[in-house]
Amino acid sequence: MSIWAAHLPASANDQGSIATIGPSVQILAPPPTYHFPDGQAFVYTAEWHLFTAGTSTVKVEPVGNERRVSAIADSAGMANVLYGVHDRFEALFDSKTFCSNSVFKHIEEGSHRRETKVNYDYPKRKSVLHETNLKTNEIKYAENDIPPCVTDVVTGFYYLSSLPLQMGNSYTFPVNDGGKTAEVTAHVEGKEKVKVPAGTYETVRVAAEATSGNLKGRGKIWTWFTDDANHTPVQMRAKLTWGTLLFRLQRIERQ
Secondary structure (H helix, E strand, O other): OOOOOOOOOOOOOOOOOOOOOOOOOOOOOOOOOOOOOOEEEEEEEEEEEHHHHHEEEEEEEEEOOOOOOOOOOOOOOHHHOOOOOEEEEEEEEOOOOOOOOEEEEEEEEEEEEEEEEEEEEOOOOOOEEEEOOOOOEEEEEEEEEEEOOOEEHHHHHHHHHHOOOOOOOOOEEEOOOOOOOOOEEEEEEEEEEEEEEEEEEEEEEEEEEEOOOOOOOOEEEEEEEEEEOOOOEEEEEEEEEOOEEEEEEEEEEEE
């Protein structure tokens, strides 16, 4: 299971208009004090029932006036034998507004092979999806309504890290991955010390789940961000309909 599949992406088959997005459901621009973790790659192991299921690496880097989020996920061990995963993800977003501009995914999961491209046309308030089944060459095309600004399922973690994450606060924002836009609410639940292979950290625990749309009720994600100005995600737990995945930070690579 890829790191972004665990993050509840919308299906490319979802057609039609979005659920009503309220005025308080919005993407906030990063504050002047926020510094993107450019040149740092976060390497995680994925665990399922205490077994190592694979590794994921996520990084962000400046590209002209935008920033690019890159993520890879590869299964390992018995998980690779039972259900091999080799996924690649890239997203471009406006670093001044945090609005996602485009997404590209190359998915190899079990017998499934597909590539997906999503562009966000904000003047027309549309997400435009092109998806190719790499086994059958079948092509899918979809347009869906979007609000004035959305984030995607991976960039959304960087968006969360830019927020104050004060105890008891909740943040609701729109997420779009080519299908219908979903409202996601993140709630700051508490503080705790977390030990992962990369070290021991004082953290802020944030729970996030879709509160509207077709993703509602399909899962919940907890993220432990370091309790400092960086808000580095050192651990994530995704509780899905079929089971739970745990991502733990192995190391931070400087690039």
